[in-house]
Amino acid sequence: MSARGLDGADRAGAATLGDAIAFTVNGRAVSVTAPPLRRLADALRDDLGLTGTKVGCNAGDCGACTVLLDGEQVCSCMVSLAQAAGRSVETVEGLARNGRLNRLQRAFLRHGAAQCGACTPGMLVAATEVLRASPRPSPVQVMDGLGGVLCRCTGYRKIVAAVLDAAGDAPQPLGTPPPGAAVGARLAKLDGVPKLTGAERYGADAVPQDALWLRIVRSPHDSARVVLGDLEAAAAGWPGVARVLTAADVPSNRVGIYPDLRDQPVLTEKIVRHRGDAVVALLGAREAVTTVRDEDLPIRYEPLPAVRGLGEAQATGAPRVHDEMESNRLIEGGVECGDAAAALAGCAVTAEGRFETAFVEHAYIEPEAGWARRVGERVELFVSTQAPVMNQVMTAEVLGLALRQVRIVPSACGGGFGGKLDVSVQPLTALGAWLTGKPVACVYERPESMMASPKRHPSLIEARMGCDGDGALQAVEFDATFDTGAYASWGPTVASRVPIHATGPYAVPAVSARGRAYYTNGPPAGAFRGFGVPQAAIAHEALLDDLAEGLGMDRLELRLKNAIRVGDATATGQVLEASAGLAPCLEALAPRWQRALEDAARSNTQDGPVRRGAGIGCMWYGIGNTALSNPSAMRITLDREGRLTLYNGAVDIGQGSTTILAQICADALGVAADRIAQVLGDTDWTEDAGKTSASRQTFVSGKAAELAGSALRAAILREANAAGDATIELAGGCVVVRDGGRRVEIALGRLKADERGVVLEGAGSFDPPSTALDAKGQGAPYATYAFGAQIAVVDVDTELGTVTPVRIHAAHDVGRAINPTQVEGQIEGGIAQGLGLALMEEYLPGKTENLHDYLIPTIGDVPEIEVIIVEDPEPLGPFGAKGVGEPGLVPTAPAILGAIRHATGVRVTRVPALPHRLRAALRAREAGP
């Protein structure tokens, strides 16, 4: 019944609050009493508690919320609750029957098709529709059917494979490997099942019913003075708004990554420095804080001149983004070895170039989300994060609390890629809970996530490279400037990491490399998979191609000739002692390279606008923090019932550390991996494993897990007085140790237990050895480096300027693949992001704040990928392993750009190579010099 207009027409079919809307969900009759215009996604999640359906954009752009409505896939964020009346809704929760995964879910688990899991419900539901229509679909049918769901982790290939495999004769699910065989096994994700059933809890999934909601009001200006009016009086006029938080309410109003660079106000202090800067926060009932329109708030903006881009930031007389700074320059770093200028002058062949990249958005499918509650004199946060301990430190600092008064419990993380290292909802939800005593939740909408979260740094790189007549590299000069936006975030990390990597993975005797970061009124730029190294690789790999052309040498051959090897020194003077596997990567690629060149030549014998090309890119990447301590500590306990618990503070953001650390720890201990339960990343229970970034968790936390497992093993063997090669078997409340012919049974109940029943434990910690860099950037900044090389084959439509990747071959030296499926998953996912960087991704504030104007690759954009795993063991790492989280992304853009050049002769120096830019370059080339 309509609240107004009670006439005949309006009565017909009118539905308002108070009318229950009935439909079925997964075959069960339900009835929801809620506004009829409510999004079906919200009704499922909030009214029915079915939080398996994820909301990624509320705009039909990402497909995470896909459900079947009368058997057809729809975005439940674009269907009104009223339109579900009388119909059948199927969600991810309906797939498993009696707790048993269905064939499709089992295939996803087997193939590693779910990483972070945020797109997984949408993918599974979309695939269900495809499989019902075509039980044995073709790859094209799968891609067309799943084309409406975005994934940012997997690169889609394993998803396609899983759907195809679900349709066919699926082999049995993987069993757990026997003790001692976990490392190297394709173990299914230990946390995989809840990601496939919808049971997993992400930041927005477990908000208490009685929570207040917090909405941050954000600046619509790049740069402005802010005058706040009487917010209290205004709030009194909005029913349901409990209070409005301003900077005055925040005990310590600054956040930032570096203790000496807390330059970002939690809420504005009179000046806003980028579109999306936080101004005030509304706290109250969920509907109420959404209903208040920003323009109705007593907030006046007086626009100030804005600094846009690196040119303006460096211009004389440029406005200063931060008044207290002398200029807009945030930081400068560099590496000097030998006399690069003199060496370049003596080179037989030189190359130089100027390369430009844009802001790039992480576009994880799960926007920032979490909630906080006050428990006595403590505050607890359940939040999507990559860095629980850094969150704890920052939240305590903002609230003026002791560290122990803040507890961070990471939710499942629906993708991070560096973007969830900085705090987002943490300080203000904690403050709100602290002040009101009620739970306080905050979930970013997609545009807010895009406006407020850090980006990949735009870069301008000018570089020169030279070699002798035989192609041996002699010198590199490299000058990189980065736009760090309004706040420092991880800018200093990027500016220091890049010069170290400026040479690429090659031995170069003379190097002069500088990196600088400047403030602008752009979005804050921070950490994003690779910390600036992907931008640098675009430059050094283009110059390698130039040199190959100048020398008349094959591009792969030139790279192989110069590949840095064990015994060579890097530009920082660090002599590599082990595990420098670029050469074997290139050797593995060599036959594929020949075939790719032949394929291109053959394809191009036909006339037509489409030209095929092959390109190659190489990378290296220092694992862990740059020239800084970055320890991790792990602990595993055995209780009197024989239960093993790994206290694992490393956050699994989809990359797989929960599984990988268990595999490592299990083999170190000598038990099967599925015997180990875990407590994950709860700051009350786990030690600091460091943040999930810099490709460090397998290497650093993995080593700590290995040491913890070994320590517990040693403790058990001591109890049994057994030798090191004895076997351990857990049998209920006792441990059976077999040492040669001897069998010892340790009755755990007889051992002394602590208050939690723990009888034995092993602890391990690891801080990879590195040294600080001196004034010339000399030292050993990383304990180990990852290496890789990729070949891209692309088709370029020269009339339209469009690029279609055809195939990618990726060879990566990971030291040791603890779990090959997950290694492939990281590489394939990195490749998809590298493809986006090369061809389509460019964040423009105010213009691309959603996932239809900001384009990331879809399932149809990622070509066939062949991953070749190279294992040159790293003695420091667990079972020889290094990291692979970031490396997959780094060489992709260079390989694609090299392929475009091979196909067309156009040397792309600005990414993304959007169709209109590439077409303009092609036309300029046709027109001649």
Place this chain on the structure above:
Amino acid sequence: MPDYLRPTALDDALAALSRRRLTVLAGGTDFYPARVGAPLDDDVLDISALPALRAIEERDDHWRIPALATWTDIVRADLPHWFDGLKLAAREIGGRQVQNTGTLCGNLCNASPAADGVPVLLSLDAEVELASLERRETIPLADFLRGNRETALASDQLMLAVRVPKPRAERARGHFLKLGARRHLVISIVMVAAALEADAAGRVARAQVAVGACSPVARRLTALEEALVGRPCDAALGEVVTEPHMAPLAPLDDARGSAAYRLDAARTLATRTLAELGSMM
């Protein structure tokens, strides 16, 4: 509490519209994305429960695609080759989710310059049926679309259907090409639609070509159409296209492409569309 009307009789819907301002909701694929993070406080007329507005029908001299027909309905409908371009457009809009709920008529009422349904329907000389409580009218689509998100739809009117006149010739076929910067879920940079009718001698009797996303409303290229008439239907039709034929277009620079690029790409796509269509005739 805003009103939410979901009538089950057309007259009730029109009566409601005649009395007050209501936002019409059908597939929801434009409505909800326009309200991300904003309160859902529109007074809504949900037309999705109206009867007899779903099935695509063949009538004496035209085909009728009613207001609630979705893109998927179009893909699945048994339609002659005249609709091949429309089917291609339907397959490329959004993802399956949008195709399953989004409606062709909603696409027209939303009137985006990049609306995927518009160039094809212009190339088919489509008309739209509008209804208010007082009267019904059928007007050419070209008159209905007035500008960027501007239409001739009065606040008391509903669009009931799109009518596509039947071609006069027996050999008649449509085609459509869309250019975007990725494979799925992509807003068009440029679209070209063409429809040709051939005479008994295999020559072009009638040609309609329209370009989308290159002007506030998609435009027909009438000079090109005239140049095509009388030529043999084969791949050489593509060669007829020249730069001056693009004169009606007035593209803008935006994040998806520069104006110059759009013109250039429109010409290329027009060439390809006609070459492909010519060889399929």
